Amino acid sequence: MKQGGGIGGLGRFGEPAVLVLLSLAEGPKHGYAIATDIDVVSGVRLGPGTLYGAISRLDERGLIEAVPSEDRRRPYRLTPSGAEALRGHLAMLERVTTTGQRRLAGA
Amino acid sequence: MRNLLRLYPRSWRERYGGEFELVLRAWTPGPRAALDVLWGALDAHLRSIRPETVLRLALLAAGGALIAWLNYQATDDVQPVAAALLLFGFPFGLHRPTHAWLYALLLFAAVPLSGAWADVVSYHPGVPKPAPFYESIVALMPALLGAYTGVAIRWIASASRA
Incomplete structure (x- = not known):
């Protein structure tokens, strides 16, 4: 299934990747802060391997980038193409949600 | 952790x-x-994993499968098995000289494994009794010879370029 704006093709890391993008939409964060934010916002507790699997994939695709830092806890931020990918994905989810609610209302 | x-x-x-x-x-x-x-x-x-690694693993699997099949079918004529060990060992030694020994060992492993499988299913064409398992260690010789011929040719080629 094609997903909006470049998030598709991430395999099992698709959903964690969206959550990482969503977290970084608020501003730059380092790995542990991303995991904590995702837990608070969505109730999903990503494991460390899954978190960094998603971060490394997004980094390789240029959807996020590391912010230069002296600290070993390197923060990441959303790139313009990452923001566009997230926007496209959220629009797709919105269409699905709207359609789902409309159909459920008629059920 | x-x-x-x-x-x-x-x-x-x-x-x-x-x-x-x-x-x-x-x-x-x-x-x-x-x-x-x-x-x-x-x-x-x-x-x-890089494409060249996939190619190398595919060649290793193909070589191992062919050696195992030849050894499984072998009667007392071990030349085809030895020739296959030599032929498949050579490119691995040529391209991965530091790991030539490892590839020789992996190719060689097809011989005792297929021999053990022949013992399990009691398939021994033309051989009344299965050869002792340890005798298959002789197959290490052509595997190592093939791999280290590749290493030697690489070394000669790089020495002549220098």
Whole structure:
């Protein structure tokens, strides 16, 4: 299934990747802060391997980038193409949600 | 938990290792987190595989399968098996001289394994009794000879260029 704006093709890391993008939409964060934010916002507790699997994939695709830092806890931020990918994905989810609610209302 | 970081590919560790280690320190340890890191390491390895590695592994599997099949069918004529060990050992020695011994061993392993399988299913064409298992160690010779001929030719070629 094609997903909006470049998030598709991430395999099992698709959903964690969206959550990482969503977290970084608020501003730059380092790995542990991303995991904590995702837990608070969505109730999903990503494991460390899954978190960094998603971060490394997004980094390789240029959807996020590391912010230069002296600290070993390197923060990441959303790139313009990452923001566009997230926007496209959220629009797709919105269409699905709207359609789902409309159909459920008629059920 | 931090020891699990060593399971990741070196290139991945160089890029993300420092920050990942800090995240692991802050994480509550447990079997679920450990499994998640193991899965992440496997995923990172699969993603770091280059096309030439896939080609090399495919050639190794094809060579191993052919050697095993030849050995399985062999009567007292071991020349086809020896020739296959020589032929398949050669390119691995040529392209991966530092690991020539490893590829020779892996190709050789097809001989005792197929011999053991023949024993299990009692398939011994033309041989009244199965040959003792340890006798197959002789097959290491053509495997090593093929691989190290490749190493020697590479060395000669690079010496003549210098």
